[in-house]
Amino acid sequence: MSGVISTTDVCRYFGDDEETMVKAVDRVSIEIVRGEFATIVGPSGSGKTTLLHLLGGLDNPTSGSVELSGTNIAAMSGAVLSDFRRDHIGFIFQSYNLIPVFSAEENIEYIMLLQGVEASERKRRVTDMLQQVGLEGLGDRRPNKLSGGQQQRVAVARAMVSHPEIILADEPTANLDSKTGIALLDLMKELNENHNMTFVFSTHDEKIMNRASRLIHLHDGEVDLDERK
Amino acid sequence: MLLLKLAYRNIFRQRRRSLLTALSLAGGYILCVFSFSLSEGSYSNAISFFILDHTGHIQIHLDDYRLRPKIHKTIDDPQGLSELLDANEEIESHTLRVFAPAIAYSEKDNSPAQVIGVALERERSTSTLAAKITAGEYIDNALDAEGYYSAMIGAGIANSLNIGLGDELILISQGADGSIANDIFIVKAIVGNRASPDRTTVFLPLTAAQEFLSMYGSVHEVSILLKDDGEARVQAAVLQDQLPELTVDPWQIVESTFYQSMQADKQGNNFFMGFIVFIVFVGVLNTVLMSVLERTREFGVLKAIGSRPLKIALMITLETGLLASLSLVAGILVSLPLIAWFTFLGIELAEPMDVGGIMMSHLTGELSLFVFGMPLLFIIGFALLISIPAGLRAARISPTEAMRSN
Numbered sequence: 001m002s003g004v005i006s007t008t009d010v011c012r013y014f015g016d017d018e019e020t021m022v023k024a025v026d027r028v029s030i031e032i033v034r035g036e037f038a039t040i041v042g043p044s045g046s047g048k049t050t051l052l053h054l055l056g057g058l059d060n061p062t063s064g065s066v067e068l069s070g071t072n073i074a075a076m077s078g079a080v081l082s083d084f085r086r087d088h089i090g091f092i093f094q095s096y097n098l099i100p101v102f103s104a105e106e107n108i109e110y111i112m113l114l115q116g117v118e119a120s121e122r123k124r125r126v127t128d129m130l131q132q133v134g135l136e137g138l139g140d141r142r143p144n145k146l147s148g149g150q151q152q153r154v155a156v157a158r159a160m161v162s163h164p165e166i167i168l169a170d171e172p173t174a175n176l177d178s179k180t181g182i183a184l185l186d187l188m189k190e191l192n193e194n195h196n197m198t199f200v201f202s203t204h205d206e207k208i209m210n211r212a213s214r215l216i217h218l219h220d221g222e223v224d225l226d227e228r229k
Numbered sequence: 230m231l232l233l234k235l236a237y238r239n240i241f242r243q244r245r246r247s248l249l250t251a252l253s254l255a256g257g258y259i260l261c262v263f264s265f266s267l268s269e270g271s272y273s274n275a276i277s278f279f280i281l282d283h284t285g286h287i288q289i290h291l292d293d294y295r296l297r298p299k300i301h302k303t304i305d306d307p308q309g310l311s312e313l314l315d316a317n318e319e320i321e322s323h324t325l326r327v328f329a330p331a332i333a334y335s336e337k338d339n340s341p342a343q344v345i346g347v348a349l350e351r352e353r354s355t356s357t358l359a360a361k362i363t364a365g366e367y368i369d370n371a372l373d374a375e376g377y378y379s380a381m382i383g384a385g386i387a388n389s390l391n392i393g394l395g396d397e398l399i400l401i402s403q404g405a406d407g408s409i410a411n412d413i414f415i416v417k418a419i420v421g422n423r424a425s426p427d428r429t430t431v432f433l434p435l436t437a438a439q440e441f442l443s444m445y446g447s448v449h450e451v452s453i454l455l456k457d458d459g460e461a462r463v464q465a466a467v468l469q470d471q472l473p474e475l476t477v478d479p480w481q482i483v484e485s486t487f488y489q490s491m492q493a494d495k496q497g498n499n500f501f502m503g504f505i506v507f508i509v510f511v512g513v514l515n516t517v518l519m520s521v522l523e524r525t526r527e528f529g530v531l532k533a534i535g536s537r538p539l540k541i542a543l544m545i546t547l548e549t550g551l552l553a554s555l556s557l558v559a560g561i562l563v564s565l566p567l568i569a570w571f572t573f574l575g576i577e578l579a580e581p582m583d584v585g586g587i588m589m590s591h592l593t594g595e596l597s598l599f600v601f602g603m604p605l606l607f608i609i610g611f612a613l614l615i616s617i618p619a620g621l622r623a624a625r626i627s628p629t630e631a632m633r634s635n
């Protein structure tokens with residue numbers, strides 16, 4: 001098994017003042033392996049979001065390194081980093097964050113447009129993804145005409161469609177009722193198994209934790225416990 | 230295509246705000262076009278008025294005759310010059326003139342007069358002299374049975390000397406050789422009315438005037454009409470090179486008082502335009518910045534999933550450009566019939582208006598690419614310029630912070 005993402009003593013501190021400084025992520029060294037379905041768990045404020053942002057190259061570490069397939073993303077910036085995120089990482093956010101003026105299809109298509117994928121191929125993949133996330137026939141709806149669960153499925157499709165190496169999902173079920181949340185998680189698990197797609201997601205929901213094959217426990221920014229089931 | 234769709238939908242997202250912005254853009258445009266049309270129109274009317282009345286596009290004299298006319302400052306080979314000008318492709322027509330002050334007498338009265346000798350056929354195709362005749366007919370070069378030449382006289386002279394068609398007119402002046410010039414002419418036409426600028430002018434056939442003034446085939450002025458209105462300065466320079474011993478001036482110099490007041494007036498106009506455009510753009514800037522601030526989170530997401538910062542900035546520029554374009558299309562649709570009406574029908578003025586010294590009783594606009602294109606470029610250019618700071622702001626949005634701001 002090969003590592004997709006690994007961090008070495010990665011730290012993210014907020015504030016310059018010793019006294020008031022927040023160590024949101026503190027000396028975290030983890031390795032995520034291809035095909036894993038890993039969960040970062042911890043109470044609110046424990047650093048889950050910050051760690052995911054570091055893993056995805058959205059934020060720069062105060063110290064330490066983040067390597068994705070052997071490339072140190074902490075050293076990248078600007079258009080290079082944008083392109084790297086576009087081609088290697090998929091994101092799913094707690095509050096869906098779809099583009100409101102785009103239909104479901106267009107939201108999924110957009111990232112392929114950035115990648116320069118041909119129109120016919122884009123269309124094929126959009127149709128395919130909609131079917132995989134169970135939204136056939138809803139492709140032309142705008143986000144405000146979709147339920148929360150449906151919107152998050154579109155977000156999953158958007159993250160998957162560019163064929164990233166890893167999908168990072170920050171509390172993807174937090175805004176959903178538990179039934180819908182579990183259904184979404186089952187969908188992610190299915191995609192994980194069918195496509196060997198690597199997932200890292202955060203949660204503080206007990207019911208959801210149970211479905212993960214690996215639990216990385218965060219507490220005050222530090223890894224408490226890293227258990228594989 | 231998807232980006233254009235995105236821009237288009239984002240514009241329609243805030244319907245009311247976009248509509249207000251579009252209205253102010255279109256309104257500013259229409260105002261600019263109207264004002265350009267009015268100023269271009271009334272000035273080009275004034276210009277064509279004096280160019281056709283007597284000035285022409287280009288004038289040729291000896292030395293400083295134009296500023297300090299002296300009877301002996303003459304062009305001595307008008308025939309050679311005429312051949313040169315006739316062969317010039319750029320020139321529509323030209324005419325030859327001599328000038329002299331004189332005193333005009335009838336049997337009982339006298340009056341000061343300006344004698345102008347004109348090459349009759351050339352003058353007819355170069356100036357509007359023939360059209361200004363209010364009584365009688367355009368004269369010819371022939372002597373009558375008693376050996377007198379014909380004359381066309383301004384209505385003012387006809388009135389003060391109390392003479393009319395067929396009557397005798399006596400002119401007394403000084404010849405180029407210093408002799409006293411006097412001769413009798415027969416009035417064959419009245420030019421203009423008692424308020425015309427030509428009211429005290431006596432027009433004679435060129436040869437008659439040359440004979441009368443002992444000028445032996447020389448002339449004072451050559452006035453040239455070009456085929457292309459806009460070429461006066463260029464062609465004047467070309468002719469000046471060919472005629473180093475003479476002085477060649479485009480109408481902008483001949484009518485420099487008019488030209489300068491026109492330039493100053495246009496500058497004032499541009500300042501006014503600038504002010505309007507400024508007001509419009511404060512509104513546009515506000516709209517663009519607001520729409521960026523409102524969508525901080527969206528831009529953060531677009532960046533997070535891999536849009537390059539420059540692409541985000543371009544999206545804002547595209548949006549602004551699209552809004553401006555749509556507004557301008559509306560502006561053109563509204564102003565085109567308006568300006569067309571204004572150009573072809575015009576507005577009758579209750580009181581004549583002074584346009585750089587020329588009284589105009591009719592106000593008409595101009596329908597040209599300049600009138601529509603200039604404000605168009607200006608507004609599009611400014612709108613795009615304004616979108617740059619907003620775009621850079623959007624491009625700099627940090628995805629992490631955008632995502633946390635709820």
Ligand SMILES: Nc1ncnc2c1ncn2[C@@H]1O[C@H](COP(=O)(O)OP(=O)(O)O)[C@@H](O)[C@H]1O
Pocket residue numbers: 014015022023024042043044045046047048049050051
């Ligand atoms: N931009 C920031 N500035 C200051 N403190 C921050 C910032 N982002 C996060 N933090 C702090 O870092 C800690 C971890 O936050 P976060 O990663 O959002 O935790 P979680 O996602 O587990 O709730 C919290 O104490 C939070 O207040």
Ligand SMILES: [Mg+2]
Pocket residue numbers: 048049050170171
């Ligand atoms: Mg969080």
